[in-house]
Amino acid sequence: MATYETTNPRTDASAMAAAAATKRRPSGGRPPWMEKPPLWMTALKSITLAFIVLIMLLPFVHVFAVSLSSYEDVLAGGLVLFPSNPTMAAYEAIFRGGIVVRALQVSVGLTLFGTLAQMIFTTTMAWGLSRPGVPGSKTMLFIVLGALLIAPGIIPMYLLIKELGLLDTYQALILPGLISSFNLVIVRQFFMNLPQDLIDSARIDGASEWHLFWHIALPLSKAVLAVVALFYAVGIWNSFFNAILYLHDPTKWPIQLVLRQYVLQGTDIANAADLPSNVPQPPARTLQMAIVVVATVPILIVYPFLQKYFTKGVLTGAIKG
Amino acid sequence: MDTASGVQTSPPGQASTPHVKTRKTSVWKRMWANRAVYLFILPGLLWYVVFHYLPILGNVIAFKDYSIFIGILDSPWVGLENFRDIVTDPAFEIALRNTLIIEGLQLIFAFPAPLALALLLNSLINERVKRGVQSVVYLPHFLSWVIVIAVWQQLFGGTGFLNQLLLNQGFDRVSIMNNPDTFKFLVVLQSVWKEAGWGTIIFLAALTKIDVQLYEAAAMDGAGGFRRLINITLPGIRSIVVLLLILRLGSMLTVGFEQYFLQRGAVGANAAEVLDTFVYFRGIVNGDWSFAAAVGLVRAIAGAFLIYVANWTAKRFFDEGIF
Numbered sequence: 001m002a003t004y005e006t007t008n009p010r011t012d013a014s015a016m017a018a019a020a021a022t023k024r025r026p027s028g029g030r031p032p033w034m035e036k037p038p039l040w041m042t043a044l045k046s047i048t049l050a051f052i053v054l055i056m057l058l059p060f061v062h063v064f065a066v067s068l069s070s071y072e073d074v075l076a077g078g079l080v081l082f083p084s085n086p087t088m089a090a091y092e093a094i095f096r097g098g099i100v101v102r103a104l105q106v107s108v109g110l111t112l113f114g115t116l117a118q119m120i121f122t123t124t125m126a127w128g129l130s131r132p133g134v135p136g137s138k139t140m141l142f143i144v145l146g147a148l149l150i151a152p153g154i155i156p157m158y159l160l161i162k163e164l165g166l167l168d169t170y171q172a173l174i175l176p177g178l179i180s181s182f183n184l185v186i187v188r189q190f191f192m193n194l195p196q197d198l199i200d201s202a203r204i205d206g207a208s209e210w211h212l213f214w215h216i217a218l219p220l221s222k223a224v225l226a227v228v229a230l231f232y233a234v235g236i237w238n239s240f241f242n243a244i245l246y247l248h249d250p251t252k253w254p255i256q257l258v259l260r261q262y263v264l265q266g267t268d269i270a271n272a273a274d275l276p277s278n279v280p281q282p283p284a285r286t287l288q289m290a291i292v293v294v295a296t297v298p299i300l301i302v303y304p305f306l307q308k309y310f311t312k313g314v315l316t317g318a319i320k321g
Numbered sequence: 322m323d324t325a326s327g328v329q330t331s332p333p334g335q336a337s338t339p340h341v342k343t344r345k346t347s348v349w350k351r352m353w354a355n356r357a358v359y360l361f362i363l364p365g366l367l368w369y370v371v372f373h374y375l376p377i378l379g380n381v382i383a384f385k386d387y388s389i390f391i392g393i394l395d396s397p398w399v400g401l402e403n404f405r406d407i408v409t410d411p412a413f414e415i416a417l418r419n420t421l422i423i424e425g426l427q428l429i430f431a432f433p434a435p436l437a438l439a440l441l442l443n444s445l446i447n448e449r450v451k452r453g454v455q456s457v458v459y460l461p462h463f464l465s466w467v468i469v470i471a472v473w474q475q476l477f478g479g480t481g482f483l484n485q486l487l488l489n490q491g492f493d494r495v496s497i498m499n500n501p502d503t504f505k506f507l508v509v510l511q512s513v514w515k516e517a518g519w520g521t522i523i524f525l526a527a528l529t530k531i532d533v534q535l536y537e538a539a540a541m542d543g544a545g546g547f548r549r550l551i552n553i554t555l556p557g558i559r560s561i562v563v564l565l566l567i568l569r570l571g572s573m574l575t576v577g578f579e580q581y582f583l584q585r586g587a588v589g590a591n592a593a594e595v596l597d598t599f600v601y602f603r604g605i606v607n608g609d610w611s612f613a614a615a616v617g618l619v620r621a622i623a624g625a626f627l628i629y630v631a632n633w634t635a636k637r638f639f640d641e642g643i644f
Contacts, residue, residue, distance in 0.1 A: 031536075033536070045444070045445075053453075053454060053457050053458075056461065059476055060472070062476065066475065122365070124361045124362075125366070128361030128365075134359075135348050135352050152379070153617035154604065154613075155600065156380055157376050160372070160376045176372055179365055213361065241579060256468075259471060260467050263467075264474060289475065292472065295467075299463050303456075303463060
């Protein structure tokens, strides 16, 4: 989400939706007034659902299986779902060092530091804008929301980064997407819905603004902050546009650019990955699929958390139907 | 939705806060009393100014003959010359046409897909099945385009699974991933695969807001499942559909960058160039800065205009809009 593409209203609308998608029917089971559907209908529905689930899942199973395949399996081709002679050779090869390991380090580092920076800037500003009775607050909020409507454009952004001397630096991948107005509005709304009595009484007891923020607002908002942080982190991990725009030096590439170079463009990975020449190489196809898998796994790891939160509707407070 | 209402509503409990007293005092005193709050806002505000509004001003180079060696301020003004060049540029015409065709196809195929899927999911009685399907179909949304296209390449590419299978069975290869003629359908299919599941969320949320009693009453009156769908479900989600349609039309000139950029090499610029990639290659790769900025600016203004028109139309005909 930290990319140029975030300003696309489509993304925002769907993220907004994430929040709302939550209230379920009070209980499962068929309500008494609903007639039992005919058998053919049930069958048709089941087949459609099974088909949908399969076309979503099988490609990933296949990619994973190919990444574990031996040379013979790859030559045989076909829809490999279970490698007959599974081998970790491709993973051993790419983790032995070289460009993939470096790219993973870059991506992990960027994701950790980037998300931290994004959270600091987003939460502090959201807190400031959530405080009642501050002159100019509305104008400043307008500046935030205006950013959702007008995007600066590729060329001026590039020139700005260039003028700031940030080309070929990692800051160039973080700074342009430091705050997502959408996330900021969610956090602000959540802060505003916190029990104001609690904040006021702490205020009267002489608590500083920082104390209110750090010891009251943040601990009460853990769930919403977790969601926002996860969305930011996924955005940085996936970010491609900023990297292709601002990083010209291949040694600094994050994993998504390495993926493009060696998987989509088919550049021979064997040379770049510092693979030793005295041992037989795993086939290029399994190496490529192994890179796809290592780039996907972090998303799969956080996915259950993401899903748990957006289905629990922590963000519902931000949405007014 | 939330953004608009967020501005207007005052925070809850404001009336009972101690700030009511300070409201009567002068603005300066209130500002001084809240000086710590400004410190919280300041870093973010600076970021917005430098990384959002400053580059918007940078669009002035669209009216100049910008040279990277002279700088923005000293480059000579050329008036509307860059904008006149847009009209006669054949490559721009191709990019614009591709963008509009792809967006049209998306509107026909990719827009209704999540709605259909949401209706299907909503009709499921078994919560566990429903939740299971949901977690599967949401997943690709969180993957990058690079990964998605790598997976598609492995399945449908020249040496991918499908072609291997065809060759083994004695058939000819089919060209899917690098066929310029079908590329526009391919990208729509990819979009549906990646985003249809995620798109259901907003419809599902709207569907759960429909009063169950309406269904019950209709069923009592003898309306069958299909009648209830037509007369209750669809009207119940009409406003969200209109809203999404407005957003969609407003971003008609922004089909995205990565999906097209990544596949442009395989099918060629004639099939895959869209406005975003056009601006990138013209400006950043070829160094035609001012011309590319002019294209970007025209697109942004046209986009704002489209949102306005779509919203006006929706208000006129459906009595609902977002502004």
